[in-house]
Amino acid sequence: MSTRERILEYVTKNPGITFRKLAQELNIGLGNLQYHLWHLEKEGKITSKRLGGKKYFFPPGFEEEYRRLMIAISNESQRKILLLLAEGDKNQSEIAEKLNLTPSTIVYHTKRLERLGIITKIKDGKNTVYSLNCDVNVLVRIIKEYKPKIWDKLADKLIDLTLAFRGEEE
Amino acid sequence: MIDILGYLLDGSIIILGTILSVAAWKAYRKSGMKSILLLFLAFLMFVSKKIIENFHLIRTSLSSEILEVVSTTFELLILLLFFTALIRRD
Numbered sequence: 001m002s003t004r005e006r007i008l009e010y011v012t013k014n015p016g017i018t019f020r021k022l023a024q025e026l027n028i029g030l031g032n033l034q035y036h037l038w039h040l041e042k043e044g045k046i047t048s049k050r051l052g053g054k055k056y057f058f059p060p061g062f063e064e065e066y067r068r069l070m071i072a073i074s075n076e077s078q079r080k081i082l083l084l085l086a087e088g089d090k091n092q093s094e095i096a097e098k099l100n101l102t103p104s105t106i107v108y109h110t111k112r113l114e115r116l117g118i119i120t121k122i123k124d125g126k127n128t129v130y131s132l133n134c135d136v137n138v139l140v141r142i143i144k145e146y147k148p149k150i151w152d153k154l155a156d157k158l159i160d161l162t163l164a165f166r167g168e169e170e
Numbered sequence: 171m172i173d174i175l176g177y178l179l180d181g182s183i184i185i186l187g188t189i190l191s192v193a194a195w196k197a198y199r200k201s202g203m204k205s206i207l208l209l210f211l212a213f214l215m216f217v218s219k220k221i222i223e224n225f226h227l228i229r230t231s232l233s234s235e236i237l238e239v240v241s242t243t244f245e246l247l248i249l250l251l252f253f254t255a256l257i258r259r260d
Binding site: 152155158 | 189192193194196197199200201203205206209255256257259
């Protein structure tokens with residue numbers, strides 16, 4: 001199997017892998033890897049997305065899926081909610097208790113994640129349970145690699161602060 | 171000595187205000203929340219107010235009364251923006 005085929009196979013099996021991780025796992029030099037990835041992307045065999053200073057690689061046909069995921073993980077509270085839901089389904093009070101977020105903040109972020117199609121809301125009487133609606137492995141891999149910039153952290157804090165102040169609930 | 175301390179404090183306020191303005195703008199772009207846009211404008215006006223207050227250093231011909239009126243108007247607008255940001259529903 002050629003180096004390019006190995007890279008393609010690895011990206012197909014591990015959507016959302018970063019450039020550095022790919023170099024480590026396949027033990028390929030950075031320059032060499034960059035060259036093959038450039039060709040694979042040009043041929044439309046893989047696709048990439050840059051976020052938080054890192055480049056993530058996906059197999060083709062993953063555009064809609066990764067676009068939604070990348071939007072979802074660009075917010076700190078949403079990342080925390082998603083990681084919590086990766087452990088299992090949770091209701092609003094469980095999320096609030098574990099993450100120490102106000103109900104208004106949770107409502108806002110879960111609504112956004114729902115609109116993106118990353119989570120689903122199941123109503124069971126008065127209880128509302130949230131569950132993940134995406135590949136857990138891909139999600140955890142992307143979130144683990146994601147390192148937000150200082151501006152993103154400040155912006156996320158400001159969003160949550162505004163939500164907490166206004167106390168807007170469903 | 172007091173003058174220099176005053177300029178240093180004003181400079182720090184301008185820098186901090188600019189940082190908060192950038193963060194608020196980023197937050198608005200991420201969330202699309204109108205109330206955060208109002209916060210961004212409030213922070214921006216706060217920075218502008220501080221610059222206006224020190225405008226006499228560049229344009230000595232400007233009367234201090236005019237600068238004071240403009241500065242107070244900015245203060246009122248900043249408070250109004252904060253108030254609207256808190257009560258507004260997006």
